[in-house]
Amino acid sequence: MGSRWTTMAVLTLAAAEGELRFSELKRGMAGVSQKMLAQTLRALERDGLVGRRVEASKPPRVYYRLTGLGTTLVAPLGSLRAWAEQYMSVVQHHGSAFDAAFPLGGGGGGPAGQDVDGSA
Numbered sequence: 425m426g427s428r429w430t431t432m433a434v435l436t437l438a439a440a441e442g443e444l445r446f447s448e449l450k451r452g453m454a455g456v457s458q459k460m461l462a463q464t465l466r467a468l469e470r471d472g473l474v475g476r477r478v479e480a481s482k483p484p485r486v487y488y489r490l491t492g493l494g495t496t497l498v499a500p501l502g503s504l505r506a507w508a509e510q511y512m513s514v515v516q517h518h519g520s521a522f523d524a525a526f527p528l529g530g531g532g533g534g535p536a537g538q539d540v541d542g543s544a
Contacts, residue, residue, distance in 0.1 A: 429456055429464045431501055434473065434490065438498045443477065443487040473497065 436452040437444060444452070450461055465488060468474035473494035479485040490498075
């Protein structure tokens, strides 16, 4: 599950409850480039998470769907999304505090043995 596009592709296909054409999938994934979507779908197909069907026409129509294995990801990804929605403001707060403490973004985290908020 290498990128946000992978997660988004799986969840978009799951919401469709069937096949989607490449262009339909792209419309459901705001911000993804055609190249990135093609790479993402190829990787998901390679891993057995997405199935691909080509319909002979001019130009060919290509359809994508989740495989049985792909559908097993939907619940865990939904949980991850819910966690992110619940805690994103906390994560952003910690990131801002870290950036303020280490303005160049760097080096070695906070004081030894402590989180940015001072807890151990």
